[in-house]
Amino acid sequence: MDETTCTHDCAACGEDCPSRAKPQSLQEAPNALSRIGHVLAVVSGKGGVGKSLVTSALAVQLNRLGRRVGILDADVTGPSIPRAFGLNARAEGSDAGMFPCRTASGIAVMSINLLLADSGEPVVWRGPMIAGAVKQFWTDVVWGDIDVLLVDMPPGTGDVPLTVFQSLPVDGIVVVTSPQELVGMIVEKAVRMAEMMHVPVLGAVENLSGFRCPDCGAVHDVFGGSSIAAVAAQHGIARTARLPIDPALSRLTDLGSIEQLPDEYLKDLAAALDARLTAQTHGKEA
Numbered sequence: 001m002d003e004t005t006c007t008h009d010c011a012a013c014g015e016d017c018p019s020r021a022k023p024q025s026l027q028e029a030p031n032a033l034s035r036i037g038h039v040l041a042v043v044s045g046k047g048g049v050g051k052s053l054v055t056s057a058l059a060v061q062l063n064r065l066g067r068r069v070g071i072l073d074a075d076v077t078g079p080s081i082p083r084a085f086g087l088n089a090r091a092e093g094s095d096a097g098m099f100p101c102r103t104a105s106g107i108a109v110m111s112i113n114l115l116l117a118d119s120g121e122p123v124v125w126r127g128p129m130i131a132g133a134v135k136q137f138w139t140d141v142v143w144g145d146i147d148v149l150l151v152d153m154p155p156g157t158g159d160v161p162l163t164v165f166q167s168l169p170v171d172g173i174v175v176v177t178s179p180q181e182l183v184g185m186i187v188e189k190a191v192r193m194a195e196m197m198h199v200p201v202l203g204a205v206e207n208l209s210g211f212r213c214p215d216c217g218a219v220h221d222v223f224g225g226s227s228i229a230a231v232a233a234q235h236g237i238a239r240t241a242r243l244p245i246d247p248a249l250s251r252l253t254d255l256g257s258i259e260q261l262p263d264e265y266l267k268d269l270a271a272a273l274d275a276r277l278t279a280q281t282h283g284k285e286a
Helices: 051-064 127-139 159-167 183-196 228-235 247-254 267-285
Strands: 035-043 069-073 092-094 097-099 108-110 145-152 172-177 201-206 240-242
Touching: 035 051, 035 159, 035 183, 035 267, 051 069, 051 145, 051 172, 051 247, 051 267, 069 127, 127 159, 159 183, 172 183, 172 267, 183 201, 183 228, 201 228, 201 267, 228 240, 240 267
Parallel strands: 035 145, 035 172, 069 108, 069 145, 172 201, 201 240
Antiparallel strands: 092 097
């Protein structure tokens, strides 16, 4: 096509010209009043493995390290982040954009449940509309100064994960699994999608990993023995952690008190991720 007639809208053009060969970035700019250092997505290949628990726990531990933390709840049809932190107020906005709600310790949270009049109201939307809402949580929310923005992804590899990977500058992902035979396939799907989107896998968490009897102290592998070490070795994942079956964790999330998380849960993983992201920042500055 002649440059004088080119509209530069490659998405709507079928011509095979040199400019089309250049990579077309689909990343969106955040709100003008947002200054976000790193974006870390928490993903799983299937539902019910505790992805939102891991997101919440990592946010708490990173916050304890002195980082300014935000959570973008991208699980629009199954949002549980506000409940875990005891957030009941509705998010507000102005001409500048929407403002996230703040937890007791100052973690910024934006979720569809913070915009609904009734938190029990179902979100019955088709994929493109859900993906559009998630994108707006990035472009229209005034996050302010955030060191690490955690994105709580919906399970699977559908519209929303694709939108997040394409629209947000994701620095890495943490994969959440459980100790079952399907875990290898679950992790492989998430890892392959990350590879396709050129996003590194920074860590893996095995949830529901054993139950310690409160009476005798014996550990019972209710869902089978741990396979996180083997899975991590297979996929080259350097940082791993395990979360046991602990009724206390369930109580904390049910009561909206996840910020009272016992210090041993995911503390080391959070520190390792923080060190990796800090090194990444220094590398960019150099």
